[in-house]
Amino acid sequence: MLQAIGARGAGPAAGPDARLLLRLLHSLPYMIGLALDGIGFGLSLAALRSQPLFIVQAIVSSSLAVTAILAVLVMHARLALLEWFALGLVTAGLTMLALSAQDQPAAVVSFAGRLALFVGVVVVGFAAAALARRRTGHSGDAWALGCLAGLMYGAGGVGARVLANPHSLAGLLSDPALWAMAFAGILGLLLFAMALQRGRVTVVTSTTVVTQTLAPAALGITLLHDRPAHGRTTLAAIGFAVTVVGSVLLARHGEAPAVIDETADLATPQPHDVGAA
DSSP states (O other), X not given: OHHHHHHHHXXXXXXXXXXXXXXXXXOHHHHHHHHHHHHHHHHHHHHHTXXXXXXXXXXXXXXXXXXXXXXXXXXXXXXXXXXXXXXXXXXXXXXXXXXXXXXXXXXXXXXXXXXXXXXXXXXHHHHHHHHHHHSTTOTTHHHHHHHHHHHHHHHHHHHXXXXXXXXXXXXXXXXXXXXXXXXXXXXXXXXXXXXXXXXXXXXXXXXXXXXXXHHHHHXXXXXXXXXXXXXXXXXXXXXHHHHHHHHHHTXXXXXXXXXXXXXXXXXXXXXXXXXXX
């Protein structure tokens, strides 16, 4: 919600350039939201050192449920019956994921593989710049930028999972996975802010959630050999799917009204409003 207020007040950007980031850095609400994101990212980074990508990414995506609950408790928002159902889905999905989890050491990936991750992030950056400049105002902007932001957030998770030597400063600085994480995080923030400026929160958030969850999960299972506990693959698959579906159904939460005041219901969508979860 705080990032939504800051992104909307920063002015539009024609591409993912540093000027947008500089404007966002001067927004107090955005910076507070960014600080909270940083704490969350640090915790997810620690989790990724011992848990598979599909579990951690699904749990991160379920943060929309926390937003919805806070909207009810703090802002006296009213949830539709479908959204209460979605909260139940997220709770059930997280429970199944927890029951299927097992400690699993971080994946060992060659230097070439980690370098490929970094190159992939750079390629997405160029693609995003071209998209932003050629399709400004197009109805598909928010959807496409939300997908690219999700890919970058997912790439950051993959980078955390494949860091070769996270306990050595020299090893970290020479690891392409670290730089992939850094560039992916910055690019993801820029793309997400641009998407918020161009489309509704339901479009931006749902596409970002789905992409940042499914893409790294698929990569982790196929290439990094991420696995649930023995005999619990079906439970993990169902829990993963249920959590993602529930999170997408809650995508509208985080949308801020055009005028913020003490009685505003931040969970109520406005006709031409954009926001962030």
